[in-house]
Amino acid sequence: MKRKSPARTESAVAPEILEQAQRSVASDRILAEPRLSVPPKRVPRCVVCNGEASSATPEQLCWVCRRLKISAWREVEQQAPAQE
16 A cells, blocks of 8 residues: 655745755756866876886886886996906
């Protein structure tokens, strides 16, 4: 058996106040929506560790992997004269 909802003839809130509240909520929604026309900035990823890479260099390496690569080159250069 369903209950009947009581018929409401009066509103507890004045229509002017209700309309003003609805307009303010609508303006808040417009301000809160993200702008869809601007795509999110894509951050390049390091090919070695998948960390955040710098877009200023042609290599896709983060600063840690880049430093490791440079130090490995230096080690190789220092070992080459000793072998000759």
